[in-house]
Amino acid sequence: xxxxxxxxxxxxxxxxxxxxxxxxxxxxxxxxxxxxxxxxxxxxxxxxxxxxxxxxxxxxxxxxxxxxxxxxxxxxxxxxxxxxxxxxxxxxxxxxxxxxxxxxxxxxxxxxxxxxxxxxxxxxxxxxxxxxxxxxxxxxxxxxxxxxxxxxxxxxxxxxxxxxxxxxxxxxxxxxxxxxxxxxxxxxxxxxxxxxxxxxxxxxxxxxxxxxxxxxxxxxxxxxxxxxxxxxxxxxxxxxxxxxxxxxxxxxxxxxxxxxxxxxxxxxxxxxxxxxxxxxxxxxxxxxxxxxxxxxxxxxxxxxxxxxxxxxxxxxxxxxxxxxxxxxxxxxxxxxxxxxxxxxxxxxxxxxxxxxxxxxxxxxxxxxxxxxxxxxxx
Numbered sequence: 001x002x003x004x005x006x007x008x009x010x011x012x013x014x015x016x017x018x019x020x021x022x023x024x025x026x027x028x029x030x031x032x033x034x035x036x037x038x039x040x041x042x043x044x045x046x047x048x049x050x051x052x053x054x055x056x057x058x059x060x061x062x063x064x065x066x067x068x069x070x071x072x073x074x075x076x077x078x079x080x081x082x083x084x085x086x087x088x089x090x091x092x093x094x095x096x097x098x099x100x101x102x103x104x105x106x107x108x109x110x111x112x113x114x115x116x117x118x119x120x121x122x123x124x125x126x127x128x129x130x131x132x133x134x135x136x137x138x139x140x141x142x143x144x145x146x147x148x149x150x151x152x153x154x155x156x157x158x159x160x161x162x163x164x165x166x167x168x169x170x171x172x173x174x175x176x177x178x179x180x181x182x183x184x185x186x187x188x189x190x191x192x193x194x195x196x197x198x199x200x201x202x203x204x205x206x207x208x209x210x211x212x213x214x215x216x217x218x219x220x221x222x223x224x225x226x227x228x229x230x231x232x233x234x235x236x237x238x239x240x241x242x243x244x245x246x247x248x249x250x251x252x253x254x255x256x257x258x259x260x261x262x263x264x265x266x267x268x269x270x271x272x273x274x275x276x277x278x279x280x281x282x283x284x285x286x287x288x289x290x291x292x293x294x295x296x297x298x299x300x301x302x303x304x305x306x307x308x309x310x311x312x313x314x315x316x317x318x319x320x321x322x323x324x325x326x327x328x329x330x331x332x333x334x335x336x337x338x339x340x341x342x343x344x345x346x347x348x349x350x351x352x353x354x355x356x357x358x359x360x361x362x363x364x365x366x367x368x369x370x371x372x373x374x375x376x377x378x
């Protein structure tokens with residue numbers, strides 16, 4: 001089984017209007033020193049707690065990991081590679097914000113082992129980017145892609161958002177075509193999620209957000225499947241399309257329900273049958289690391305039934321579906337609901353393997369909710 005390491009970097013230059021992640025725009029030297037000292041302490045603790053784990057992937061997320069300075073990322077990489085082992089061909093991804101593509105920095109990132117970049121494009125219309133509160137332009141996206149490739153990093157995944165305020169189907173299709181033209185190795189789609197305390201949340205409460213309707217949203221998703229499939233991308237997960245052999249190995253660890261260690265504020269881990277989160281926010285993370293208080297904020301030991309259920313749901317997200325023999329108890333327990341969804345055209349069997357149809361993929365959250373809702377008391 002593969003194993004992944006995720007490190008959460010909370011620093012951003014600005015906060016986007018939809019962002020609900022654990023991030024900060026405070027770049028004061030005092031806070032940055034506190035964070036990297038705390039992270040060092042957590043790395044040492046994880047090594048002592050779990051031993052010298054061997055990882056197949058390393059993923060720096062956030063936040064904006066591309067805002068790290070060369071000394072900061074050099075220190076981080078040195079510490080995790082001292083504490084843990086990595087497979088010879090491990091996948092090393094860094095999330096990158098367009099406009100952060102300084103040539104010298106990128107070449108140093110590559111020298112440190114970065115071999116994959118996840119680029120937060122989000123859209124290819126300057127007006128939409130401005131509405132999102134993004135600090136980059138379409139021109140910045142192009143410049144960054146070129147700089148990444150000059151640094152000898154060829155594996156570039158593009159993030160795109162859909163169902164944005166004022167976004168048309170034509171806008172989204174144009175963005176998809178640009179991904180194809182620019183040679184994305186993977187395209188990851190994200191539906192806009194509106195959170196109450198964000199600027200978008202306040203606009204929505206005031207009735208001023210103006211999101212595309214459900215039919216338009218569905219057509220955007222259908223267009224993505226057609227445009228990207230026609231261009232040779234494999235629809236390997238509900239919201240992810242990749243050129244053959246270029247699917248995110250790190251994300252596949254999550255979808256195959258394999259083990260991972262998460263470091264940094266708000267990061268989750270799944271090791272030794274336990275899913276846990278050490279600290280929910282940046283300040284609590286700093287305080288707990290400084291006090292060496294290693295009690296987890298959330299800690300759930302999964303039963304065999306829960307593990308099988310999660311394997312079932314995660315497997316349904318993938319193009320290969322889930323075979324009956326992999327989760328026999330779940331198939332037995334949910335056979336009535338599975339039949340209902342098959343009759344409604346949201347799921348189908350090929351032999352003993354269960355799949356989501358295209359409609360089922362679009363309605364995946366509703367499908368999973370129906371499958372897993374607790375049975376009504378009799």
